[in-house]
Amino acid sequence: MKKYALTGHPLGHSMSPFIHEKLFQASGKNEEYSLVDIAPENLEAELPKLLAETEGINVTIPHKSAVIPFMDKLDESAARYNSVNCINCRDGEIVGYNTDCDGFLRSVPREALSSKVLIIGCGGVGRMIAIEAARHGADITIAIIPEAAEMAKVLVDEIAERYSEASVKTVMTDSISGEFDLLINASPVGMYPKTDECPVTEEVIKNCKNVFDVIYNPSETKLMKTAAAYGIPAAGGMSMLVLQAVVAHEIWDGDSYTPEQIGSIIKEATEIVDRDFK
Numbered sequence: 001m002k003k004y005a006l007t008g009h010p011l012g013h014s015m016s017p018f019i020h021e022k023l024f025q026a027s028g029k030n031e032e033y034s035l036v037d038i039a040p041e042n043l044e045a046e047l048p049k050l051l052a053e054t055e056g057i058n059v060t061i062p063h064k065s066a067v068i069p070f071m072d073k074l075d076e077s078a079a080r081y082n083s084v085n086c087i088n089c090r091d092g093e094i095v096g097y098n099t100d101c102d103g104f105l106r107s108v109p110r111e112a113l114s115s116k117v118l119i120i121g122c123g124g125v126g127r128m129i130a131i132e133a134a135r136h137g138a139d140i141t142i143a144i145i146p147e148a149a150e151m152a153k154v155l156v157d158e159i160a161e162r163y164s165e166a167s168v169k170t171v172m173t174d175s176i177s178g179e180f181d182l183l184i185n186a187s188p189v190g191m192y193p194k195t196d197e198c199p200v201t202e203e204v205i206k207n208c209k210n211v212f213d214v215i216y217n218p219s220e221t222k223l224m225k226t227a228a229a230y231g232i233p234a235a236g237g238m239s240m241l242v243l244q245a246v247v248a249h250e251i252w253d254g255d256s257y258t259p260e261q262i263g264s265i266i267k268e269a270t271e272i273v274d275r276d277f278k
Contacts, residue, residue, distance in 0.1 A: 002029075003053055004252070007036045008060035013277065015269055016058060019245045022265045027255040031055075040066065051094055056252040057087040058245075071096040081128055086248045097251055100125070101132050103244025104214075107235055112182035112210045114138055120173065120199045121187030122152045125214050129186050134159045134166040141180070143173045143200070176204045183208035183227075190221040192277065198222040206230055216241055217277045219270040238273065242266045 006016045020033045038046045040062055047070055050057060059067055064083040068074065071084065077098040078084045084096035105113070117138040119130055126142070133140050140159075144152045152170045159168050171177075189199040195218050205211065211227040216237035220228075227234035242265050249255040 002031045002055045004031060004033045004056045004058075005036045005050060005054050006033075006058040006060060007038050007047070007050060008063055009037055009039050011035050011037045011060070014060075015241060015273070016245070018272060019242055019265060019269055020058075020249075022268065023245060023249050023255070023257070026257055026261045026265070027249065027253070029253075038063070043067070051087070051089050054089055056089060056248065058248060059085050059087065068096060070094065077101055080131070083128075085244070086251060088251050090252070097248075099244040099247035099251070100240075101128055102247040103240040103242075104129060104132060106243040106246075107239040108182060108184070108212045109210055109233075110136070115181035116179070117141070118143060118176065118180040118183045118204075118208065120183070120185045120189070122148055122155050122170075123186070126186035127155050127158075129184055129214075130155060130168070131159060131162070134163045134168060138167075138182075140166070140168040141176070141178075142168065142170045143176050144170055145173060173200060176200060179207045180209070182210045182212065185211075185213040185215065185221070185223055188215070190218075190223055191215045192217045196222060198226065202226055205232065208232060211235070213237060214240060216270075217273050219274050236270075238266050238270050242269060 014035060017033050024031045036050055043066055064085055067084050072094045075095060075097040078096045081098050083098050086097040086099045088095045113133055114137045117133045118141045119126055120143045122142050122144055130140060130142060142152055156168055159166050185199050187199050189197050205226050211232055211234040213221050213223050214237045215221050219236055224234040224236055246257055246262060
């Protein structure tokens, strides 16, 4: 039996074991997937042992950048963000990947991502999403709160330096105007327990053709419910969580899955969150 693991600190209640076990089952395998909590001060001593004992590792906060010195090589995806969330420990080489970006890309309509995109928030996941949108030729508007102005400026400058032809601007969330092909909530607004909150007004939502919310608890945020009420396609963060795991299995074992298999895992994982993550 091959061994796989998730490491981070603190790990708490994670969906990763369920998702990865379901993916192993779907590919006809019975592998071991465990949670390994490593405090930051113990990473240097404990990570090499974990790397030697496992075939693959998922990495979460706060180790996504800290594990980089332990890699023999970084995939382009990890180098792009200076962030590793998936490690392949096979073939005598330890390689770091970032599958978060792939999970996001597979969760949103690709044609919408290359059009007019409104992103709420510019933090960790917001930065990744904005850069992916820029890579795919989007006309980007990043909506922020005043406290995030400096962070947003750094991100806009980074995008301009990397992708000189990219169109990107910032606005305050209370000053959003115009129509958009894709609205993405990359902020924590609407996350449990503050499920009555919405990052933008109903008027803004009505002017968007597609909605994606990175939040997966609750499985249907107020943003998504409002979009659905107007007949606007809306997806939540569970699709991104499952799809980034799918990419990890593609890397580790070359596995592939049907849309039906992936959809079933997303549905089951969503039901668990709705039942247990309150």
